[in-house]
Amino acid sequence: MQKRKQFMETLIHGIFLLLGLITVGCVLLITVYLIVSGLPAIRRIGLVPFLFGKKWASTAAEPAYGILPFILTSVYGTAGAILLGVPVGFLTAVYLAKLAPPAVKAVVTEAVSLLAGIPSVVYGLVGMLILVPGIRALFHIPDGASLLAAIVVLAVMILPSIINVSVTALEAVPREYEDASLALGATPVETYFRVSVPAARSGIAAAVVLGVGRAIGEAMAVMMVSGNAPNMPSLFESVRFLTTAVASEMSYSGGLQRQALFSIALVLFLFIMMINAALNFFLKRSREA
């Protein structure tokens, strides 16, 4: 009987290990595949002309494969989304975690999770039909599909990640810290910004990094509002992101063009890896704090 029990234990352990390995296997497979299929084009084009070339014309008679416009667009677009999204998300999180009456908190939390559940193609569609014509009319430019439109869409899309993670971090701040501050005569708002927020800063940093990761990896929604012309980034110009560069040309591509698209995916993958490393760093610090 005892033996049988032990056997079951071992078996179940084995099954769990196997399931865990499947995930690891997927990551390894994707990593190896991306490196293997992404390197040949970089070798043929040359690392410097590929990363720092300003012209992308993949099907021209004399093709050019420079992805600097895509890299810069992704960086600027993400930075813009963070600039708009973080203040809104952060202050919402402070309100939800510390100030909001329970009824309001329930409604807002529900709305935030709904926002997180909206598929990106819906963000794109609403952006395409409302935001793009709106920007066109507001700024009197010939066409509204632009970096600005993408930034606004991304800013809204990253709100749920920022709010949820920040709220969790703020709620984990020990009640005693705040009590001590209040007892010393600080007002509640002073307490939240001088005590709670600094105590939760690693968690809030993790929220921001998570937002960056979400913004830089988004393809569908930005493809529908950014215009997709491979220009150097400018706020009111049509631009192409790293993600959309891969997505928009993949279906009909061939030869070196297709290989170069894999190389773009590899660059994007490296960006995400760096962001993940940063995220892990902040999360670890937040646990230790």
Next chain:
Amino acid sequence: MKRKLMMAALAAGAAAWALTGCAGKQAETVSTDGSTSMEEVIGVLGEAFMQNNSGITFTYNPTGSGSGIQAVQEGRCDIGLSSRSLKEEEKASGLTETVLAYDGIAIIVHPDNPVSDLTLEQIAAVFTGRITNWSELGGSDAQIVLIGREAGSGTRDGFESITGTEDACKYRQELTSTGDVITTVSANEDAIGYASLSAVKENVKALSVGGVAPDEATVKDGSYVVQRPFVLVTKTDAKLSGAAQKFFDFATSEDAVELIGGAGVVAAR
């Protein structure tokens, strides 16, 4: 619909029975090679063909018109696919063209745009950025917004080669589907774009080119110039294999007209 399905099932059953009858015989194949623009139409035809002839394998290799023509010449495929007419020297080298369908490309603008006719030269000038304001074309004083397709798209390739603007178009937006182009043009009064004629609906205005409005008849008789033929290329003096001949007959038959139309082009028949 149900009856059709049943018929198909019956046909498949009969074919399967016929197959077992000649077990051991090698499966026949039809290989096609060429134009990437013809992907959709040839895919639809190939699928229907295989459904009706379950002993035959149909293959399509999307390499581009030039490579397709070369492949049939060198005997590497049964039927070459080209989205342009054969040149005289290609015909002289022993190739025959059979037009399968015509692909009409509509030049579309917002319905409120007062411009309704452009010449081919004006279209080329607009898309290469030599004309940038609608007032130069008799429209209102507004900057022209160029909407195009992504690199590698068959429609883009067709449009640019007909208007002679290869690699020279200054697009404001490069979108990834016909539907996206139409939606975008319908939402911007100053936009101009191009889309497969069969996809154009009421929400945009298709311009006439050199005075000829695009429709099925003008595309078929060639008077609407922004169009190109989809051509089946075969060897003049060599006979097709049994299976290839069967596909050729099917693709040019009355039965295929609806399938071809469904793929967004005008059947030549």
